Amino acid sequence: MKYDFSAIESKWQKFWEDDKTFEVGIDHSKPKYYALVEFPYPSGAGLHVGHIKAYTGLEALSRKKRLEGYNVLFPMGFDAFGLPAENYAIKTGVHPRISTDKNIAHFSDQMKKVGYSFDWSRVIDTSSEEYYKWTQWIFLKMFDHGLAFRDTALVNYCPSCKVVLSNEDSQGGKCDVCHSDIVQMPKEVWYLRITEYCEKLLEGLARVDYPAYVKAQQENWIGKSTGAFVDFQLKGSEEKLRIYTTRPDTLYGVTFMVIAPEHPVIDRNAKVIKNMPAVEDYRAECAKKTEFERTQLVKDKTGVRLEGLSAINPVNGKEIPIYISDYVMMGYGTGAIMAVPAHDQRDWEFAKKFGIDIIEVIKGGDISKEAYTGDGEMINSGVLNGLTNKKDSIEKMLEFLEQKGIGEKGVQYRMKDWAFNRQRYWGEPIPIIHCPHCGLVGVPYDELPLRLPDVKNFEPGTDGESPLARIEEFVNCKCPKCGGDAKRETDTMPQWAGSSWYYLRYIDPHNDSAFASEEAKNYWLPVDWYNGGNEHVTRHMIYSQFWHRFLYDIGEVNTPEPYMKRTCIGLVLGPDGDKMSKSKGNVVDPLDVIKVYGADTLRTYVLFMGDYEKAAPWSENGVTGCKRFLDRVWGLQDILTGSEEYRAEFTSKMHRTIKKVTSDIDSVKYNTAIASLMTLINDFYSSGAVTRAELRDFCILLYPFAPHITEEIFEAQKFGGYIHNAKWVSYDEALCKEDEVEVAVQINGKIRDKLTVSAEAEQDEVIEAAKALERIAAEISGKQIVKAIYVKGRLVNIVVR
RNA sequence: GCGGGUAUGGCGGAAUUGGCAGACGCGCCAGAUUUAGGUUCUGGUGUCCAACACGUGCAGGUUCAAGUCCUGUUACCCGCACCA
Numbered sequence: 001m002k003y004d005f006s007a008i009e010s011k012w013q014k015f016w017e018d019d020k021t022f023e024v025g026i027d028h029s030k031p032k033y034y035a036l037v038e039f040p041y042p043s044g045a046g047l048h049v050g051h052i053k054a055y056t057g058l059e060a061l062s063r064k065k066r067l068e069g070y071n072v073l074f075p076m077g078f079d080a081f082g083l084p085a086e087n088y089a090i091k092t093g094v095h096p097r098i099s100t101d102k103n104i105a106h107f108s109d110q111m112k113k114v115g116y117s118f119d120w121s122r123v124i125d126t127s128s129e130e131y132y133k134w135t136q137w138i139f140l141k142m143f144d145h146g147l148a149f150r151d152t153a154l155v156n157y158c159p160s161c162k163v164v165l166s167n168e169d170s171q172g173g174k175c176d177v178c179h180s181d182i183v184q185m186p187k188e189v190w191y192l193r194i195t196e197y198c199e200k201l202l203e204g205l206a207r208v209d210y211p212a213y214v215k216a217q218q219e220n221w222i223g224k225s226t227g228a229f230v231d232f233q234l235k236g237s238e239e240k241l242r243i244y245t246t247r248p249d250t251l252y253g254v255t256f257m258v259i260a261p262e263h264p265v266i267d268r269n270a271k272v273i274k275n276m277p278a279v280e281d282y283r284a285e286c287a288k289k290t291e292f293e294r295t296q297l298v299k300d301k302t303g304v305r306l307e308g309l310s311a312i313n314p315v316n317g318k319e320i321p322i323y324i325s326d327y328v329m330m331g332y333g334t335g336a337i338m339a340v341p342a343h344d345q346r347d348w349e350f351a352k353k354f355g356i357d358i359i360e361v362i363k364g365g366d367i368s369k370e371a372y373t374g375d376g377e378m379i380n381s382g383v384l385n386g387l388t389n390k391k392d393s394i395e396k397m398l399e400f401l402e403q404k405g406i407g408e409k410g411v412q413y414r415m416k417d418w419a420f421n422r423q424r425y426w427g428e429p430i431p432i433i434h435c436p437h438c439g440l441v442g443v444p445y446d447e448l449p450l451r452l453p454d455v456k457n458f459e460p461g462t463d464g465e466s467p468l469a470r471i472e473e474f475v476n477c478k479c480p481k482c483g484g485d486a487k488r489e490t491d492t493m494p495q496w497a498g499s500s501w502y503y504l505r506y507i508d509p510h511n512d513s514a515f516a517s518e519e520a521k522n523y524w525l526p527v528d529w530y531n532g533g534n535e536h537v538t539r540h541m542i543y544s545q546f547w548h549r550f551l552y553d554i555g556e557v558n559t560p561e562p563y564m565k566r567t568c569i570g571l572v573l574g575p576d577g578d579k580m581s582k583s584k585g586n587v588v589d590p591l592d593v594i595k596v597y598g599a600d601t602l603r604t605y606v607l608f609m610g611d612y613e614k615a616a617p618w619s620e621n622g623v624t625g626c627k628r629f630l631d632r633v634w635g636l637q638d639i640l641t642g643s644e645e646y647r648a649e650f651t652s653k654m655h656r657t658i659k660k661v662t663s664d665i666d667s668v669k670y671n672t673a674i675a676s677l678m679t680l681i682n683d684f685y686s687s688g689a690v691t692r693a694e695l696r697d698f699c700i701l702l703y704p705f706a707p708h709i710t711e712e713i714f715e716a717q718k719f720g721g722y723i724h725n726a727k728w729v730s731y732d733e734a735l736c737k738e739d740e741v742e743v744a745v746q747i748n749g750k751i752r753d754k755l756t757v758s759a760e761a762e763q764d765e766v767i768e769a770a771k772a773l774e775r776i777a778a779e780i781s782g783k784q785i786v787k788a789i790y791v792k793g794r795l796v797n798i799v800v801r
Numbered sequence: 802g803c804g805g806g807u808a809u810g811g812c813g814g815a816a817u818u819g820g821c822a823g824a825c826g827c828g829c830c831a832g833a834u835u836u837a838g839g840u841u842c843u844g845g846u847g848u849c850c851a852a853c854a855c856g857u858g859c860a861g862g863u864u865c866a867a868g869u870c871c872u873g874u875u876a877c878c879c880g881c882a883c884c885a
Binding site for chain 2: 212213214216217219220221223225227243244245246247258301325326327328329331332333336337338339340344345346347349412413414534537538608609610611614615616617619621622624625626628629631671672674675676677678679682742743744745746748749750751754786787788789791794795797798799
C-alpha cells in the first residue's frame with residue numbers, strides 16, 4: 001500500500017479538530033507545561049517557512065510532553081494591530097478589520113494544514129475589543145502608578161509614514177517600515193517609564209534560563225554604568241555644572257568641559273556668554289542634524305567655546321574653559337562632561353583640534369600620539385598619586401568627593417524611556433482624556449474598552465496627527481472627573497503594546513471580568529519555555545518583561561518573570577544561501593511543500609535541516625530525503641512480524657534510541673533526534689524485519705515530528721487506542737549498554753587495529769588481548785612498552801619506545 | 802571601539818565533552834530493476850593511494866591521546882555604539 005500522505009493528513013487534521021484533542025483546561029491532577037511560540041503578525045503574504053521552523057520546535061516538544069503526562073498549554077494567536085494593514089487600507093480603501101480578519105483566517109487554515117497541536121479554543125487577536133480592553137487596562141494601571149506620562153521631546157519623525165517612531169524603530173536614521181530618512185521634530189508624546197525598571201530587569205536575568213548571549217544582549221541594551229556625579233562651580237555665574245563620569249579618578253587631568261548644545265545652562269547664562277551669536281549658529285546647525293548624522297557620521301570633532309563662562313576644577317581650583325559640542329548628548333548622563341584628553345580618545349581629539357592642554361594622570365601610554373585608556377600609576381593627582389589600580393583610585397576619589405561635598409556615586413543607564421504612541425489609526429486607542437481643568441484623566445475602568453471608531457479615511461494628518469483627530473464624535477467628550485467639556489487623546493499605542501502581555505491572555509482568553517482569573521494565573525504561570533526570533537530578545541522581550549514585572553509589583557501576577565526559558569531559532573535562508581525575500585525571489589511557500597511532500601515531511605525537514613538555533617539554507621533535496629525517510633517508515637508495515645517484543649539484537653538499539661530522542665527533544669537537538677530514528681530504521685531494513693513492539697515504539701518516538709503518519713500506522717496496526725493518548729516510551733539505562741563492543745587499538749596514539757571485547761571486560765584483560773593481535777604483536781616486538789591505557793568501551797593505547 | 806558568536810568533506814551538519822573525526826541526510830560514482838526518464842533497491846564515497854602518510858581557519862603549546870584544553874593569530878556573522 002502506498003503512503004498517501006494527503007489523505008492521511010486531512011483525515012487526522014479533521015479528527016483532531018472535531019475531537020478537540022488539544023484543548024486543555026486547568027487540571028490539578030497533572031503537572032502543567034506552558035510552551036509558547038511568538039505569535040505572528042497576520043500579513044497578506046501568509047505563513048513563511050521561517051514561521052514553520054519556529055513553531056515546529058515547540059510543537060514537537062508539546063506533543064512529547066503530553067505523552068509524558070503533562071497538561072500542555074500550547075497556544076497561538078495574532079499580533080494584529082500594525083502598520084502594514086493600515087498602509088494597505090490607505091492604498092486600497094479596504095478597512096484593516098476586513099483585511100486582518102481575512103489574513104487571520106488564511107494563517108489559521110495554513111497552520112491547520114501543518115497539523116499543529118495548538119489549542120484553537122484559545123486563539124487571541126490583539127486587535128479585537130475583548131483583547132485590547134485589557135491592553136488599555138494595563139496602560140491605565142501604569143498611568144495610575146505614574147509610569148505613563150507625557151513629555152515634549154525631539155522625536156524621530158518619518159515624513160513618509162507620517163508617524164513618530166521610537167529609537168528602536170528608526171535604527172540607522174531610517175524608518176523601519178518605509179526606509180525613508182527620519183527627521184527630528186519637537187512634539188509632546190507619551191512615554192512609559194521603563195527606566196524605572198532598569199535594576200529590576202537586570203536583577204531578573206539571574207532568575208531565568210536564557211542563553212548567555214541573550215542575557216548579554218539585554219544587559220547591553222539596558223547599559224548600566226557606574227561612576228560619579230561631580231559639581232563644577234561656574235566662574236561668572238552662581239550656578240554649578242553637574243557632570244557624570246565613570247572615571248572620577250582622572251579628575252586632576254580635566255582641562256576643559258563640554259556640554260550638549262541643548263544644555264539649559266547656556267540660556268540661563270546667555271548674558272555672560274560673549275559670543276552668543278556664534279553659539280546660536282552652532283546650536284541651529286546641530287538641530288538640523290538627525291540623530292543618525294550626529295551619532296553615526298562622525299569624522300571630525302566640532303564645537304564652540306563659551307566665551308566669558310568658565311568652570312573651576314573642584315579638586316585643584318584650576319579655571320578651565322567650557323565648550324559646546326554635539327559629541328555630548330543631552331539624553332545621557334547630565335548632558336555635560338568633564339574632559340580628560342589624556343585618557344579619553346574623544347576628548348583627546350577635541351583637545352588637539354582646539355589646542356587645549358593635555359595633562360597625563362595615568363602613566364603607561366604616549367599621550368602625544370593618542371589617549372591612554374589602560375591601567376597605570378597615578379601621577380599629578382594629589383591624593384591619588386602612587387596608586388596603580390583603577391578600582392582603588394576610583395574608590396579613593398569617590399571618598400574624597402563625598403567628604404568635600406563636591407560629588408557622589410552615580411549610576412547611569414543607556415536605555416531610555418519608551419516612546420509609547422503612534423499617530424496612526426490601526427492600534428489601541430490610548431484611554432486618556434485631556435480636560436482643560438483636570439489635566440490628563442484616565443478613561444474610567446468600567447468604560448473599557450475604549451473602542452477604536454470606524455473611519456473612512458485612514459490617511460494620517462500631515463502635521464503628524466492621528467486619523468482619529470478628525471472624528472469629532474470621538475474627540476469631543478466629557479471629563480470623567482469634573483463633567484466639563486474635554487477632548488480625547490487621539491494617538492494610539494505602538495505595535496509592541498499588544499505583544500507585551502499576550503501570553504497572559506492565553507491562560508484565560510475569554511474572561512470578561514479580568515485579564516485572567518486568579519486560578520488560571522496560579523495554575524499556568526509562568527511560561528516554561530518561550531521560543532522565537534533573535535530579533536525579539538531586546539525590544540519585545542524587554543518590553544514584556546517590564547510589563548510583567550510591573551503587574552507583579554501591583555499584585556496582578558504571581559511570578560516576577562514571564563518566561564523561564566528562552567531559545568531562539570536560526571533563520572531559514574533561501575536555497576541560494578541569502579536571506580529569503582520577495583525581491584530576491586527565493587521565498588519558499590510552506591503550502592507548496594505540503595502539496596508535493598506532505599506536512600509530516602515539511603515538519604521533519606525544518607527540524608532536521610541543521611542546528612535548530614543556527615541559520616541554514618533551504619534545500620529541496622533535503623526535503624526529498626525526509627520524504628524518502630517517511631516512505632520507508634510507511635514501508636515498515638510490509639516487513640512487520642507478529643512479535644510483541646523487541647528482538648534480542650534490537651533491545652539495546654531501541655533503548656539507546658529512546659534515550660537519545662527523549663533527551664534531544666528537550667535540548668533543542670531535533671536534528672540528531674531525527675538522525676537517530678533514521679539510523680534505527682536503516683537497521684530495521686538491514687535485518688529484513690521489524691516486530692510489532694519495535695514499530696509501535698518507533699512510531700511513538702517519531703510522533704512529535706510526524707504525527708499524521710504515526711497516528712495512521714498506530715490505528716492501522718491496532719497498537720491500542722490513539723497514539724496521541726499513548727504513553728511516551730521509557731528506557732532502561734542498563735539495557736542501553738551493548739554486551740560486546742569494538743574498541744580501537746592504538747600504538748602511540750595511532751590506530752593500528754580493532755578488537756571486539758565484552759563491554760564489561762577489565763583493563764588488563766583487554767590490553768593482553770590487544771597485544772596478542774597479530775599486527776600489534778609484530779609492531780611492539782623488540783620495543784619497550786612504556787604504558788598501556790584502556791578507556792572502557794572506547795580504545796586501547798599502547799605507548800612504546 | 803565595546804559585547805556575543807562562528808570556522809569540520811562537494812553541501813547541511815554529527816562527535817557520549819579529552820578517547821576510533823566525518824553519525825544522519827543531500828550530492829556524486831558503480832551495479833540491479835525499469836521500454837526510457839523518474840522512482841526503488843544494493844554497494845562505494847575526507848585527501849593522496851598499492852601502502853605509508855595527511856587531514857577540523859592559521860601558528861605554537863599541554864597530553865599516552867586535542868575538532869574539544871592553553872597561548873597567539875586571521876576571517877566572517879550578529880547586537881550596541883561620540884554612553885562620558
